[in-house]
Amino acid sequence: MRATLIYGAGDVRVETVPDPKLSEPTDALLRVVRSCICGSDLWPYGSMPARDRGVRIGHEFLGVVEAVGSDVTTLKPGDLAVAPFVYSDNTCQFCREGLHTSCLHGGNWGAKGVDAGQGEAVRVPQADGTLVKLPHTEDDDLLASFLTLSDVFATGHHAAVKAGVNERTTVTVIGDGAVGLSAVLAAKRLGAERIILMGRHRTRTDLGREFGATDVVAERGDEGIEKVRELTNGEGTHTVLECVGTKPAFEMGVGAVRPGGTVSRVGVPQYAEGPIGPSLFRRNITVTGGVAPARHYIPELLDDVVEGRYQPGKVFDRTIGLEEVPDGYRAMADREALKVLVKP
Amino acid sequence: MRATLIYGAGDVRVETVPDPKLSEPTDALLRVVRSCICGSDLWPYGSMPARDRGVRIGHEFLGVVEAVGSDVTTLKPGDLAVAPFVYSDNTCQFCREGLHTSCLHGGNWGAKGVDAGQGEAVRVPQADGTLVKLPHTEDDDLLASFLTLSDVFATGHHAAVKAGVNERTTVTVIGDGAVGLSAVLAAKRLGAERIILMGRHRTRTDLGREFGATDVVAERGDEGIEKVRELTNGEGTHTVLECVGTKPAFEMGVGAVRPGGTVSRVGVPQYAEGPIGPSLFRRNITVTGGVAPARHYIPELLDDVVEGRYQPGKVFDRTIGLEEVPDGYRAMADREALKVLVKP
Incomplete structure (x- = not known):
């Protein structure tokens, strides 16, 4: 064959x-x-x-x-x-x-x-x-x-489930690839009413909006974090679904999450060590996720x-x-x- | 004054x-x-x-x-x-x-x-x-x-709560300091029946046993991980309460936790970056905790x-x-x- x-x-x-x-x-x-x-x-x-x-x-x-x-x-x-x-x-x-x-x-x-x-x-x-x-x-x-x-849909769903997405949680999805868009759909399916999609490819973010994203943030890094905070009363979102796997994407997730919130990773990490020191600890951020x-x-x-x-x-x-x-x-x-x- | x-x-x-x-x-x-x-x-x-x-x-x-x-x-x-x-x-x-x-x-x-x-x-x-x-x-x-x-008791309790300790979870507590011993007591209070205390100071681990520890592991590092696995059918425990704050303590926690389990940190991390790469991800390990x-x-x-x-x-x-x-x-x-x- x-x-x-x-x-x-x-x-x-x-x-x-x-x-x-x-x-x-x-x-x-x-x-x-x-x-x-x-x-x-x-x-x-x-x-x-x-x-x-x-x-x-x-x-x-x-x-x-x-x-x-x-x-x-x-x-x-x-x-x-x-x-x-x-x-x-x-x-x-x-x-x-x-x-x-x-x-x-x-x-x-x-x-x-x-x-x-x-x-x-x-x-x-x-x-x-x-x-x-x-x-x-x-x-x-x-x-x-x-x-x-x-x-891909199961993986987006896993991100949302592990993050504890429900009708009371705000959500940031990092990545407008197929997993990110699936995570938007999964978050919507679990009841999320506010879903911020971070991505910069218009045709992809348009599908993200169709899947349930309420906001799209094209900026990255500190600017992207700032935009998410602007959209959330300065706080960040309860959950972040990190669907890329690079260290900058994880760092953006840590910046965009609300105190007490959760960064859920389903992008295979392309890094051995990540920033989980005092700044994460002081804000009681949970890091979860994994292979779905x-x-x-x-x-x-x-x-x-x-x-x-x-x-x-x-x-x-x-x-x-x-x-x-x-x-x-x-x-x-x-x-x-x-x-x-x-x-x- | x-x-x-x-x-x-x-x-x-x-x-x-x-x-x-x-x-x-x-x-x-x-x-x-x-x-x-x-x-x-x-x-x-x-x-x-x-x-x-x-x-x-x-x-x-x-x-x-x-x-x-x-x-x-x-x-x-x-x-x-x-x-x-x-x-x-x-x-x-x-x-x-x-x-x-x-x-x-x-x-x-x-x-x-x-x-x-x-x-x-x-x-x-x-x-x-x-x-x-x-x-x-x-x-x-x-x-x-x-x-x-x-x-100290509130902090031990926080470690156990964030880890999701209950009567069905096995627990490893890393550290026989006052927070670690408090975490043992908190885990016992939340119903845990199997509590492995990692510590090497006999008078402290004796108090740990009084507080509810069922096993004491004096070894550290890979040897300590191996001991915890031996005690848990090769798997590790559902939850690890990391009550020290050093990077080796966190690494030991990651090694001692069961796939799908949670490492809950209440020792203030004395490190900026930690091992949260593919090996953690593949096993769906959650890292949680923070200031109580x-x-x-x-x-x-x-x-x-x-x-x-x-x-x-x-x-x-x-x-x-x-x-x-x-x-x-x-x-x-x-x-x-x-x-x-x-x-x-």
Whole structure:
């Protein structure tokens, strides 16, 4: 089959790889119907040292079950199902607590011996625990929104949940990428009435307004902090959803949050140490967030998508075939595209 | 009157200073009956650059009201009252939310024009908002425990509250100082059944066991982390109450906490940046805590002290007069005394 591999910064290739097959009785084989490129894929695309052997990449996908191992009970061939961006057994103590990203028997797509999502097919370990059956067919208009449950909408939701967003909290969302916009939508869904979106790309912030942002702040750094404070009686917002992952973005979050408030991070931190010293401490700021346990959230979010209450799939603004994936990376890295959907 | 001033590292003096008098209609004058030395006073005692003019020090005290301004309605001369370690109006929006340390009209003891606690008397700004009337007399055996409401017990309680300690959470307390031991007591009070105390001073950890610690870990660093994991099925505890404030203590907290768990800091951080990068993020660790809004907690904790259910005053292991305060600092810095009570 064909699948995407990354060889280093700026070097993504689609190549022929061995066809996946069932190896454990808990496996399923999934023919990928939709995949996509994640903002976090752009980190290795921007900086990974070159290597002789490529590594498989892509962690967001949905598709049709082609075969299942003998222990799989919740899926059968022909089912349409979505995979969260890590696999998990859904039965260990961490999964039972809703932290599927710390599953004792889970792991990452593209890790040694595990397929990744930007390809024609995937062997899915722990299929019963990982895959969530979708109630529609593969021709459905809802496929793009279903695919966001795999990562981007679930991640925005995680940011909002960990921050404690509700109808009484003001919210700042840092970043107008697909995760930031998803966080706006998630905050709105959780009842937030005041959502300040920090971003400077007009087409993206326009979608942010459609998703529920009440204010847009284009300024960054100290100026951005000042603007958020101006909008909030000098205080900052109760919650900040940091959806970028750079240190300046986190610092902006710390500046924009209200005393007693929470900075919730879902952008993978590109820094080892951050400013959590006396100034944060004196104001009783909480820092939370992390990799989103998408699997935990999918059932809840799926209902809203199926019934058309939310359309997170609007974050996709380009659709390509599998062979065009390298250009999809380029387009996202150049900010020509917000988020690229792949139809293998 | 006589009061304590600090002139630099290792240089604490008791001197004659102007008698306080009412200056605002919201003031009260308090004759100090009990004060004490805080672990956080040891930071300037250890490192403050020498200066020509000393600064007043001490932020934990209780005493008898001697006079009140014309706007003060909740106190009258003769009342015994305790002061939290910052003053506050108890009416602004932050106070109403329970975050008195961010009071819009509050401030620190010993700041310019404001008395500090290690002296014979204090002008108390915002007296109605700051002071809490105590139901007993100044001869009471409970005075030591009442004094802990000013800071140390309230601070241990804050660590536990922010961490979300309850009967289902395992707890690690880092630090066997007075705050750490208070955190043990607070965690026990909130229902925790498994409390691991990290400390290496036997007399202190013995008091920790009396307060509710179920295990004591004397090791530090990676060895300490390993011990906590051994005690918790390899996982770490749901919550870590970091009661020291050094970077190694925080790093130990990050290592000892369970995935999805919380490190709650109440030791004033002696570092500007800390390790909050990918390893924290991947495990969904929350970092919370800060300066404790003692005023918010006093009414709730006071009931338990009055009724004898908890005796946080046991953290005091030495009582001195005001003129002996410099030696009290030395004794605490040398770890000869755990916490020093001052009877002016």
